[in-house]
Amino acid sequence: MSVLVVEGMAAGYGDVDILSDIALRVDPLEIVTIAGTNGAGKSTLVKGLMGLLTRIRGKVEFEGTSLLGVAAERRIHLGISYVPQVNNVFPSLTVLENLEVVEGVGNRARQIAKMIERFPALAARRATRAGALSGGERQQLAFARALMPAPRLVILDEPTAALSPALVTGVLETIRGLPGLGVSVLLVEQRARQALAISDQGCILDSGKVVIADRASALLADERMAELYLGEH
Numbered sequence: 129m130s131v132l133v134v135e136g137m138a139a140g141y142g143d144v145d146i147l148s149d150i151a152l153r154v155d156p157l158e159i160v161t162i163a164g165t166n167g168a169g170k171s172t173l174v175k176g177l178m179g180l181l182t183r184i185r186g187k188v189e190f191e192g193t194s195l196l197g198v199a200a201e202r203r204i205h206l207g208i209s210y211v212p213q214v215n216n217v218f219p220s221l222t223v224l225e226n227l228e229v230v231e232g233v234g235n236r237a238r239q240i241a242k243m244i245e246r247f248p249a250l251a252a253r254r255a256t257r258a259g260a261l262s263g264g265e266r267q268q269l270a271f272a273r274a275l276m277p278a279p280r281l282v283i284l285d286e287p288t289a290a291l292s293p294a295l296v297t298g299v300l301e302t303i304r305g306l307p308g309l310g311v312s313v314l315l316v317e318q319r320a321r322q323a324l325a326i327s328d329q330g331c332i333l334d335s336g337k338v339v340i341a342d343r344a345s346a347l348l349a350d351e352r353m354a355e356l357y358l359g360e361h
């Protein structure tokens with residue numbers, strides 16, 4: 129069974145649809161990238177999936193269960209984690225406290241130990257306030273927080289956006305490793321070529337519609353499409 133299935137989804141704000149007829153699918157242990165230019169509707173799509181829009185209709189299912197009408201905060205208990213582009217850690221709390229306050233975690237002590245092991249940079253910083261971390265460390269903490277409840281799907285909203293190019297590779301490597309931990313990934317990225325290079329499937333949005341969805345390798349190989357939608361090499 130697919131992890132996430134979206135069909136015929138329309139969504140927007142007030143009485144205006146921004147997205148229409150959206151179809152996408154995340155199969156188990158796949159990485160699926162959503163790419164598209166500024167204003168294409170990527171953030172609106174993520175908000176819709178996370179239950180943050182009142183204007184939404186169509187089919188949105190997680191492991192066969194409809195998410196429509198399910199409150200945003202319920203998603204973590206269903207097995208969906210979300211890393212927003214900003215405000216993804218509590219700056220005034222320490223690294224350890226940031227992990228301690230995550231909801232929906234079973235064996236907290238064991239999960240914290242696992243995260244510290246998986247993200248070694250956090251080990252030495254466990255008593256440091258998150259606001260004092262470097263950009264790369266903060267992103268590791270955001271990922272650790274998302275993984276604490278052992279989710280089966282992680283939705284990442286432009287995880288490389290605020291990072292220097294030197295740190296981008298490390299973040300993409302972390303994402304590439306998530307299926308090995310039992311986690312499927314929906315990745316929204318502006319760095320489309322780099323994101324597709326670590327993805328199984330890709331979906332390009334333009335003006336609120338899916339213009340093309342295909343295997344990531346096929347999207348990267350289609351020169352005309354890549355030139356139109358994937359930007360510079």
Ligand SMILES: Nc1ncnc2c1ncn2[C@@H]1O[C@H](COP(=O)(O)OP(=O)(O)OP(=O)(O)O)[C@@H](O)[C@H]1O
Pocket residue numbers: 141146164165166167168169170171172173318
């Ligand atoms: N709260 C809102 N109310 C009304 N319209 C909005 C709202 N947020 C976004 N929009 C509109 O929805 C459209 C899609 O915006 P969205 O932020 O989803 O695009 P995006 O692909 O995420 O762009 P970016 O890469 O710049 O974040 C834009 O035309 C935008 O003006």
